[in-house]
Amino acid sequence: MIPGLAWAWLAFFLGVWGLGERLGERTVPTLLLAYAPPVLLLLPTLLILVLALWHARVSRRALLPALLTLALWPLYAGLVWNTPQANPTDAITLLTYNLAGATQGRPERLAAEIRAADADIVTLQETEGVDVDLTRELLALLPEYEHAQAAESRELLTLSRFPVVGTRAVTLPETTRIFLVTTLNTPQGKLTVINVHFSTVLVSRVLQGQVGPTQSRREAQLDILRRETAGLERVIVAGDFNTPPRGVMYRDLQRMFSGAWAEAGGGLGWTFPSASPALRIDHIFSRGLRPVRAEVLDAGGSDHRAVRAVLTWEG
Template sequence: MSAGPVKFAWGLVAVLLAVWALTTFVAERTVPTLLLTYFVLPQVWLVPTVAALLLGAWRRDGRAVLGGAVATALALLLVGWEVPSPSPGSRSFRLMTYNIARGTGGAAELARVISRAEPDVVCLQETNTVLPGVLRDLERRLPGYAAARSREVVVLSRFPVTGVQDRALPDTTRRLLRATVRVRGQPVTLLNLHFTTVLWRGGWAGARDRRAAQVRAVLQVARQTRGPVVACGDFNTPPRGLVDAALREQFSNAFAQAGAGFGYTFPARAPLVRIDHVWLRRASAVAAFVPDARASDHRPLVVDVTLRR
């Protein structure tokens, strides 16, 4: 047996463990690890890991095959491959979160995408449309929904909307829209938001600090809220790093819980990252999926939610 395939496979395991640790525990704390977390597409690791697995099988080297299998499993973890473990129970309501790219796809196509999924609640981002009247036309094409509106985020609900609070996210013009809906007699708080990106013009450190402040604001609102809370929107955050870890302290990620596969939402034509999320507290996901839709530069995320009493 040649030592080459074994060293190659287990060397990849060591590298991938280091990447996982850096993107999980260091992440946004330094510029290099921030770039590794957000901008090095983890799909690049699948090519050498699968090659190591195949090379070990071709050489009939069990140690190399084992190393390749472990490396491939780690690569799938890094790319966000999910195996569903949905909560038991029936669906209380279906929610869609969708960044509509300021309506550039047109109201008719956006309405078709939304109607096809049949959501009870729709959380839209980038509703400050390029052309006047697009949002109004979209709402007209979706009858039966009550609306709660802010500057660039909107909640549409088939359930009664019993409370609305609009507040600014820290250090940005973007908004956090808090809407309370009554789902079969039970109040549910929706937090619809759109975080700034790490590509903020003030520099990496400034963007990191602003995003951390925005996460703290969301968590503070959640702590002050009783009952089920759903935080959803365009977080501009992959399912790793410190922003993701902070949210997991109070919430569970719906796609990680009930989705299958990658669940990538951006860019719509050839998705490579999952940056649109639904986070649940005192609620669980029984199903989660990303429709193949191209009316925006994002794809929507749809989640079937069951509530906890």
């Protein structure tokens, strides 16, 4: 019985992984598979392994599929391992951080976290504030940064040690969210930074059959991002993508850009929820700049963890 269970679980595990990876957002079931926290598959895997070890005399054949499933799980969960490189002299450090509207941390705490990260560029999401004027207080607490924010929305804020030479909002269909496109004048030339906050995939709405509108909005947002970055040689796209490192949308992002975590991170890189992370949905992507280091910072005053990356210029 146990060997059959172990082999069946391995087949199920591979099926979940394959369908979530290849089909992802195209159907409701595979969307749920792609966006499910990887720990949901780890717990049954450990249970089957314990059963196989407990009954090793009669179930030794179960050890192979159980161990194989356990060995494959880190890859399914998004584990990467890159050797950290020394920071080049022309490196740019970028921090992306969803502040959750200062509902879990005061502006003073959030500003201290941002300053401690010592980033040249900071892309912030959910900066409209709930009980405080978060943008105003952050700018007062971080006078060393220039800033960019659109009149259309206070939900995104970009900070920069480099001069800001232009900024504009890109409106997104069927939502109040925007992309904030900022042009910076760096010592190496012009750099475009796009601060993003993609629409959220809410499992409750998916289960209620309301996946269509969210799916179409996210596809439209990706198409707009593709259009906005077409022809740009040097661009950084960073923010809360609400997208784990699986599925069709993430593959499209990988084709368009270099992923900081995939190329320079170490570990699982989970960012949400901050207290007990189970998903990596905050990302830093680039074109024309090569990631040399990436890290997820410790839990702070938000429900997300911040991601920090060091990038160097290509060409």
